[in-house]
Amino acid sequence: MSMTITEKILAEHAGLDRVSPGDLIEARVDLALANDITAPLAIKTFREMGVHKVFDRDKIALVADHFVPNKDISSAEQAKLMREFAIEQEITNFYELNESGIEHVILPEKGLVLPGQLIVGADSHTCTYGALGAFSSGVGSTDLGTVMATGEIWLKVPATIRVEYEGTLRPTVGGKDLILYTIGLIGVDGANYRTIEFSGNVIGTLPMYQRFTMTNMAVEAGGKNGIIEPDEISLAYVSERTSSEFRVITGDPDADYENVVTIRVDDIEPQVAFPSSPGNIRPLSGVGTVPVDQVFIGSCTNGWLDDLRDAAEILKGKKAASGVRLIVIPGSTLIYRKAIKEGIIETFLDAGAVIGPPCCGPCLGGHMGVLAEGERAIATTNRNFVGRMGHPKSEVYLSSPIVAAASAVLGRIGGPDDL
Amino acid sequence: MIIKGKIWKFGDDVDTDIIIPARYLNVSDARELAQNCFADLRPDFIAGVSEGDIIVAGRNFGCGSSREHAPLAIKTAGIGLIIAESFARIFYRNSFNIGLALLESEEAAESFSEGDEAVVDLATGRIEYIGSGKIFTAKPIPAFMEELINSGGLVNYTKKTKLKNG
Numbered sequence: 150m151s152m153t154i155t156e157k158i159l160a161e162h163a164g165l166d167r168v169s170p171g172d173l174i175e176a177r178v179d180l181a182l183a184n185d186i187t188a189p190l191a192i193k194t195f196r197e198m199g200v201h202k203v204f205d206r207d208k209i210a211l212v213a214d215h216f217v218p219n220k221d222i223s224s225a226e227q228a229k230l231m232r233e234f235a236i237e238q239e240i241t242n243f244y245e246l247n248e249s250g251i252e253h254v255i256l257p258e259k260g261l262v263l264p265g266q267l268i269v270g271a272d273s274h275t276c277t278y279g280a281l282g283a284f285s286s287g288v289g290s291t292d293l294g295t296v297m298a299t300g301e302i303w304l305k306v307p308a309t310i311r312v313e314y315e316g317t318l319r320p321t322v323g324g325k326d327l328i329l330y331t332i333g334l335i336g337v338d339g340a341n342y343r344t345i346e347f348s349g350n351v352i353g354t355l356p357m358y359q360r361f362t363m364t365n366m367a368v369e370a371g372g373k374n375g376i377i378e379p380d381e382i383s384l385a386y387v388s389e390r391t392s393s394e395f396r397v398i399t400g401d402p403d404a405d406y407e408n409v410v411t412i413r414v415d416d417i418e419p420q421v422a423f424p425s426s427p428g429n430i431r432p433l434s435g436v437g438t439v440p441v442d443q444v445f446i447g448s449c450t451n452g453w454l455d456d457l458r459d460a461a462e463i464l465k466g467k468k469a470a471s472g473v474r475l476i477v478i479p480g481s482t483l484i485y486r487k488a489i490k491e492g493i494i495e496t497f498l499d500a501g502a503v504i505g506p507p508c509c510g511p512c513l514g515g516h517m518g519v520l521a522e523g524e525r526a527i528a529t530t531n532r533n534f535v536g537r538m539g540h541p542k543s544e545v546y547l548s549s550p551i552v553a554a555a556s557a558v559l560g561r562i563g564g565p566d567d568l
Numbered sequence: 569m570i571i572k573g574k575i576w577k578f579g580d581d582v583d584t585d586i587i588i589p590a591r592y593l594n595v596s597d598a599r600e601l602a603q604n605c606f607a608d609l610r611p612d613f614i615a616g617v618s619e620g621d622i623i624v625a626g627r628n629f630g631c632g633s634s635r636e637h638a639p640l641a642i643k644t645a646g647i648g649l650i651i652a653e654s655f656a657r658i659f660y661r662n663s664f665n666i667g668l669a670l671l672e673s674e675e676a677a678e679s680f681s682e683g684d685e686a687v688v689d690l691a692t693g694r695i696e697y698i699g700s701g702k703i704f705t706a707k708p709i710p711a712f713m714e715e716l717i718n719s720g721g722l723v724n725y726t727k728k729t730k731l732k733n734g
Contacts, residue, residue, distance in 0.1 A: 173712050189596040190636055197723050198731060216594060223594035273634040273658060289636035289662035295726050303712070337581055338628035342657045371631065373657055426581065513590040513633070532632060534585045541608035 151401035153309045154378055155344045158284040158398055162267040170308035170407070178208065179283075180261060181296045182270030184252055185213040185224070187289075188231040191271055194294025203238045204300030210242040210261060210270075211235050212252035215509045217245065220516040250481025250507035253277040253365065253449035258481055260391025264379040265398040269293065269302055274449050274531065276367045280360040281387060282379035282398065287368060307373045308407035309344040310335070314351035316415040321565055323459075324359025325451060325529070325549035327351070328366045329420035331412065333430030341371030343407065346400070351414050352377055357386045358453035365450045366531050369427040419564050421527075422547035425535045433552065433564050443474045443526040444557040445538075446550050447505070448512045451529035452480025454487055456550045461493040463554035463565055469501040470560030476518045478505035500557070514538045520545075527556045569690045571648040571669070573620040576613065577682040580626035584638040584659065587630070593637055601637050602644035617646050622688065624680040625652040630659025636666065643668040649688055651695065651706065653677040664713045665722040671695070671706035679704070690717075 152160065156168050163174040183191045188211055195203070203209055211231055216224035228245065235243035244255060253274050256262050264282035268275065271293035278285035288302070296302050312331060332339070345367045352360065360377055367375025377383065378399045387395075418432040446460050457479060469475040477497045479485040485507055488494045494504055511518030512530040520526055520539030526546070528538065533545035546562060556562045592604040606613040623629075623642070629652040630638060639662050642650070650663070651671045663670050669690050676695050680686065685698040693706035709717070719725035 186590075186593045186635065186637075190640075193596070194723055198727060200731065215590075221594060227594060227596065271634055271636075273632065275634075287634040287658050289634055289639075289658060289665060291636060291665040291722050292661065295722055299726060299730050301730070337631060338654065338656065341628065341654065368658075371628065371656055513585070515590050515593075519591075532583075532585065534583045534632060536589050536608045537585050 151404045153344070153346065153404040153406070154282065154398055154400040155284055155309055155346070155374060155376055156306060157400065158265055158267060159304065159306055168306045170306050172306040174304055174306060175301050176267055176304050178269055178296050178300055178302055179266040180208055180210060180268040181293060182210045182212065182252060182256065182268065182272065182275060183293050184215050184272055185217065185228045185231055186215045187271035187293065189227045190290035191294035191297065192230065192234045194291045195297050198295065198298045200298040203297045206239050207241045208300070209240050209297055210256060211240055212249065212255065213245040214251050215513065216515050217508050218506060248482050250484065251449045251452055251509060254452055254480035254484070257281060257361070258390065258483060260387065260393065263387060263391070263393055263395040264383065265396050269296060273368045274365050276372060276375050277361055277365040277449060279364040279367065279374050279376035280357065281383050282377065284374055284376065286374045307342055307344045309346050310340055311346045311348055311406045311409045313349035313409065313411045314414050315349045315411060316351065316413045318351060318414050319417070321551050322417055322419055323549060324355055324362040326417060326420040327414065328363040329422055329427070329430050329547065330417055332366065332370045332428050333420070335370055335410065337369060337426055337428040338371040340367065342373060345370065345372045345375045347375060347377045353380060356455060357382055358455040361453065362450055366427070369531055419549060419552045421552065421562060422533055424533055424544040424546065427532060427547060436562050439546065439562040440525065440560060441473060441527050441556055441562060442524045443476065443518060443520065444469070444553050445476045445511050445518055445526060445528040445530065446553050447478030447480065447510050448530040449480065450531045451550050452478060452484070454484045456529065457484065457488050457493050460550040460554035461496040463551055464500040464558065465496050467500055467558045469557040473557050473560050475500065475502040475557045476505060476511065477502045478510040479507050481507050511538050527553050527562055529553050570687065571620055571622065571690065572687045573618065573622045573648055573685070575680045575682060575684045575686060576617065576621060576623045577680060578623060578625035581628045581631055582625055583632035584630055584635050585632055587638040588635065588641045593635060596637070598640050598644040601641040605641040605645045614645060619646040620648040621646060622686055623647055623650040624677055625650065626677055627653045629655050631656035634658045636662045639663040639666055639668050649690070651676050664716045667717060667721040669717060673704050673706040676704040676706065
């Protein structure tokens with residue numbers, strides 16, 4: 150009767166003693182999330198159901214983060230629609246500009262994510278919360294609208310791929326490099342319909358922000374969810390932010406995995422994803438000479454305070470190369486405040502950076518750093534598809550904040566050793 | 569349900585950013601979204617697509633963002649069915665939830681070319697390649713997905729099964 154952590158969470162939320170991969174279940178949802186792009190369609194679905202009240206106003210989070218501060222009339226109308234719904238339904242967790250930020254940063258930061266929870270969000274990077282031992286998965290707006298009405302969702306229990314990271318990381322290598330390396334190894338559909346469970350001695354020592362980066366990008370390998378079993382590091386993160394009660398769920402030692410992949414990390418270099426796929430990975434030493442026009446540090450993948458600290462350490466006393474536009478966007482207002490207090494923001498400004506208000510920024514080519522034809526950026530984001538950050542003939546390379554910061558100084562893609 | 573139409577051929581890993589770039593996501597009206605479907609990759613798509621046409625693609629169709637605007641734009645543009653070697657999971661879910669049919673067939677994905685014609689029986693998964701004499705059989709649609717499609721999507725299914733008094 151052994152189960153993985155994911156199977157146990159799903160079984161508990163479906164009121165079952167046991168589930169197996171492939172089972173179709175109706176599960177209770179602890180938290181349902183939508184943003185300014187996906188909420189309008191979800192609200193339309195909710196209205197179509199003929200329901201008047203959401204299932205639980207405390208268990209829904211609505212976050213305006215993609216096109217804020219609103220970039221044009223249309224996006225302002227969408228944000229307005231979400232705001233009016235939030236007021237009408239008295240949604241407890243509605244965030245827009247004030248003490249807000251990127252959805253996947255502020256929900257953990259505000260203590261809304263607890264180990265063992267089942268969370269769905271109308272945003273593919275909802276899988277981020279697995280870093281705290283929750284089952285969390287991206288869905289579409291119709292699913293989310295239905296959840297807002299019923300509090301339940303149909304799910305197929307995924308098989309689990311367990312990835313074990315063993316050895317000792319090099320000093321400038323971290324969670325972003327490990328997840329890029331992993332996507333390069335298993336492919337952009339290598340975990341389609343499956344759970345990626347991150348484990349091994351390396352994960353046990355990895356700080357929280359780097360764990361979030363890894364689970365955040367599980368979807369870039371097709372994963373339904375990414376998850377890390379709770380330990381002292383994640384439990385400390387949660388207890389510092391909330392007094393809400395929760396039950397720690399871990400997998401059975403003899404649970405069944407579809408596949409176990411072991412990765413020795415000792416020789417792994419900083420990794421860079423080349424256009425136009427997060428699976429098109431090269432080690433930094435194999436990048437060659439790639440000049441960049443823009444460097445973006447931020448996003449739900451790498452907009453955490455420690456990401457900014459890592460970048461600032463590289464940039465301290467240095468300047469972005471002539472012709473390079475350096476954009477830094479803290480993941481939340483709280484992170485922004487702390488970064489000001491620590492002098493990190495001043496370091497960025499001294500290096501020639503512009504600081505954006507906490508939001509998704511140029512990651513999805515919406516606004517605040519859209520690329521022109523022929524331009525090239527290196528970004529700490531999660532996707533580098535054709536046209537992702539602007540013109541279809543622009544290029545995006547993905548890396549850690551350390552490599553992005555070094556690249557800003559160099560004017561080409563490189564690491565701290567090249568400075 | 570029988571779908572007959574001409575084929576629009578795509579490769580592997582067609583992502584939702586290329587189906588509908590994020591700069592067009594500041595609206596949620598289906599017809600407006602459809603106007604920008606494949607705007608960057610296939611600017612000829614919207615002008616040329618006819619009701620009931622079929623997209624045939626390789627692996628991992630619909631990967632990336634969870635934006636339901638992607639299947640919605642495709643469906644509203646007139647596409648009656650997507651046949652691919654495989655689909656990314658959120659796209660798969662979203663499509664059935666809004667009543668856009670998907671079939672998986674590696675053989676069909678490899679055999680069809682742009683502009684070919686096909687007749688497909690959704691109930692049986694029989695794919696007839698018009699003019700070639702070839703017949704393919706898609707993987708059967710899971711029973712629950714068939715129930716969703718038969719109900720007309722997730723909203724109607726949920727109304728029927730859970731919100732009887734709603």
